[in-house]
Amino acid sequence: MSLGKPGHGREPLANTTPDACTATRRQLSDYIEEELASLKRARVENHLRECLECTAMVNGLRNIRQLARQADLIEPPQGFSQRLRWLLTCLEQ
């Protein structure tokens, strides 16, 4: 799904400067929670269209968020957190 504009020539990637990435990343969590005003949202989406790194970050955040939601919905089996803590303690050693 491309949005108009035939792809002739290269547009300058002003949208993917390190500053733009930093500004975008600061807004990513709001973006995936869909709390951004539409103007900011459009700006983030614009950046994501041109920046693979930030797109990958959004995908990662979405996955984590989904996992967190599932963890909320599903009652953990008895002793789950104890086992988890035990596992973490093992890993730290």
Ligand SMILES: [Zn+2]
């Ligand atoms: Zn970026």
